[in-house]
Amino acid sequence: MEDMSVKATVTGSKCAQDLTVAGFEWEEACQTCRCVNGLKQCKASCPPLLCDEGEVKVLEDGQCCPVCRKAYTEDPLSQCHRHTEIRNITKGDCRLDNVEVSFCRGRCLSGTDVILEEPYLQAVCDCCSYRLDPQTPVRFLSLHCSSGESEPVVLPVIQSCECTSCQVTQSDFMLSAL
Structure with a gap:
């Protein structure tokens, strides 16, 4: 062989x-x-x-x-960004209709990873946060009340939205079983 x-x-x-x-x-x-x-x-x-x-x-x-x-196709609307809509604002018996309001909504990165040094966990937590308009950070509105008087309110003016750190402290993630 x-x-x-x-x-x-x-x-x-x-x-x-x-x-x-x-x-x-x-x-x-x-x-x-x-x-x-x-x-x-x-x-x-x-x-x-x-x-x-x-x-x-x-x-x-x-x-x-x-x-x-x-493929993971994320809905583009789920990403953190600025939304604007027309709302009716009420406070008690006072009201103002058809007010343009901006707000932030959407997903940002978050998670926790294991690391080999104390505290053994590392958190990444970003939130969908706002940036106010630097020239006009707020709008002053007057709500119309049923008594005929007006009620002043302050409405923030959001210029943009972005993912920023949620400021989670490491003590929130300490391992108690060690």
Whole structure:
């Protein structure tokens, strides 16, 4: 019986070979490698991947080749931004109709990660916050009351919205079981 074993020694990027089977290849770090004229040549060993519409290529932890997964399409309205709407403002029996009001709404990054130093947890907490108009930070309005008098109110004038730190303290995340 013929010996079909393969002996290959790889030193850096060079190969010293005693191959009894021509064309021997091996897998190494998610690549297919072989020795050609004393040099190690490697190429990606993943098959071509075409994802369907609405999918994206994702490289999952511990895997060599990407896979297709549904694309996460976030509703653009869910991102933190400034909204404006017409509202009727009331305070007790006083009222003012059709007032343009701006406000901030939407999602921002938040999460907690494990770290190897005290306090062992690191929080990222951003909130959808406002920036007031620097020239006119507030509007003064007069609500009309049923008694015929007027009630003054102050309405903030929001110029823009952005994700900013929620100012969470690290003591909120200390591990009590340590």
